[in-house]
Amino acid sequence: MPGTRSLRSDARRNYDLIVAAAVAEVARSGAEASLEKIARDAGVGSATLHRHFPSRQALLEAVFHDRVEGLCAQARELTGAADPGRALADWLRAVAVHGATARGLAASLLASGRDPSPPSSSSCEFMLHDAGSMLLRRARDAGAARPEVSMDDLLTMVNAVSLATEDGPYAARLVTLAIEGIHPGPA
Missing domain, CATH: 1.10.10 (Arc Repressor Mutant, subunit A)
Structure with a gap:
C-alpha cells in the first residue's frame, strides 16, 4: 500500500x-x-x-489495491503471448470477472475515472490503464485492435458490464460478445 x-x-x-x-x-x-x-x-x-x-475513494483504493495488482501481474504475463488479440481479450474478461465479483470494484473504478484530476501512479485506475495499455499496443501492432480504440474505452466497457451483472461468468460472456460482436465467424 x-x-x-x-x-x-x-x-x-x-x-x-x-x-x-x-x-x-x-x-x-x-x-x-x-x-x-x-x-x-x-x-x-x-x-x-x-x-x-x-475520502471514500482513497479507502476503496486501499481495499482493492491487491486485487488490481494481481490483474496487472496477469497483464504482464500475457504481454509475451503469441496471439496479442487473444491476450487482450483474455485480460479484459479477467478484469470484468474481478469487477463483477468484487463488490464495489467496478463502481470504484468508474468513480475514479470521473475525477477530472489525473490519477496518481498508485491508483487502481492508473495501474489497470498502464497494464492494459501494453496489451492494447501489442494487439494494435498485430492488427487485432482498431487504432481508434483506447484503453479508457475498453476499461469503461468492462466496468459497465461488471456493474450491470455482478456475476463473473456472465460478465465474461458479455465482454466476449462486445469484443467479437454479434456477427457470426467465417464459415
Missing part, C-alpha cells in the same frame, strides 16, 4: 484494522459501505479513519 511504510506502529496497526474492516464491509455492502460502520468494526474513531483515508 502506498504511503504506509513510514507510519508509526500504532498508526500502521490502525491503518491495517481499517482496511481489514473495509474489505469485509465492502464485500457485504459494496462501494457505498458505511464509513462509520467500518470505523466501528475497526475499533477506531471516525476521525482516525478520515486521517488515514480523506
Whole structure:
C-alpha cells in the first residue's frame, strides 16, 4: 500500500484494522459501505479513519489495491503471448470477472475515472490503464485492435458490464460478445 511504510506502529496497526474492516464491509455492502460502520468494526474513531483515508475513494483504493495488482501481474504475463488479440481479450474478461465479483470494484473504478484530476501512479485506475495499455499496443501492432480504440474505452466497457451483472461468468460472456460482436465467424 502506498504511503504506509513510514507510519508509526500504532498508526500502521490502525491503518491495517481499517482496511481489514473495509474489505469485509465492502464485500457485504459494496462501494457505498458505511464509513462509520467500518470505523466501528475497526475499533477506531471516525476521525482516525478520515486521517488515514480523506475520502471514500482513497479507502476503496486501499481495499482493492491487491486485487488490481494481481490483474496487472496477469497483464504482464500475457504481454509475451503469441496471439496479442487473444491476450487482450483474455485480460479484459479477467478484469470484468474481478469487477463483477468484487463488490464495489467496478463502481470504484468508474468513480475514479470521473475525477477530472489525473490519477496518481498508485491508483487502481492508473495501474489497470498502464497494464492494459501494453496489451492494447501489442494487439494494435498485430492488427487485432482498431487504432481508434483506447484503453479508457475498453476499461469503461468492462466496468459497465461488471456493474450491470455482478456475476463473473456472465460478465465474461458479455465482454466476449462486445469484443467479437454479434456477427457470426467465417464459415
